[in-house]
Amino acid sequence: MSDIKKYDLDTISLVKEISVLIEESKQHVSKVANSSLTLLFWHVGKRINDVVLKNQRAEYGKQIVGTVARQLENKYGRNFTEKNVRRMTKFAQDFSDLNILPPLAAKLTWSHFVELFPLKSKLI
Numbered sequence: 001m002s003d004i005k006k007y008d009l010d011t012i013s014l015v016k017e018i019s020v021l022i023e024e025s026k027q028h029v030s031k032v033a034n035s036s037l038t039l040l041f042w043h044v045g046k047r048i049n050d051v052v053l054k055n056q057r058a059e060y061g062k063q064i065v066g067t068v069a070r071q072l073e074n075k076y077g078r079n080f081t082e083k084n085v086r087r088m089t090k091f092a093q094d095f096s097d098l099n100i101l102p103p104l105a106a107k108l109t110w111s112h113f114v115e116l117f118p119l120k121s122k123l124i
Contacts, residue, residue, distance in 0.1 A: 031106070037079075038105040038113065042095065044080075045088030053089065065089070090117055 048068065053061035065085055072080035091113055095101055 034109045035102070035105040038108070038110045039101065041079075041084075041088045041110055042092050042098070042101055042105075044085065045090070045092030046098075048085065048089050049092050087114060087117065 048065060052064045052068065066082050069080055069082035069085040072085065073082075078084075094117065095104070095113075
């Protein structure tokens with residue numbers, strides 16, 4: 001085999017190996033980001049439930065949630081629409097045990113949890 005062909009094969013092999021490393025790293029970063037975002041949403045919901053709503057569904061609390069959501073959406077974007085903030089409060093209620101949440105958040109994305117919300121029976 002000529003030196004040029006060997007060089008080309010070595011380069012192709014090296015690029016493939018590096019590509020695998022890059023793809024694995026990108027997947028890891030995506031999983032960590034999704035998990036962190038899911039935990040953030042839980043904490044937002046918990047904080048609102050504990051402080052603003054006092055774990056009740058008073059009309060006053062609904063108005064406050066809307067106001068808080070608008071301010072958060074203006075500052076941080078569409079993840080904090082009123083609908084999503086209400087989902088966060090439900091999330092914190094439905095998954096109240098913070099000890100079990102990190103392993104779940106490592107496996108499930110926020111979108112997965114949103115799909116679970118309509119279920120009538122508690123999963124945990």
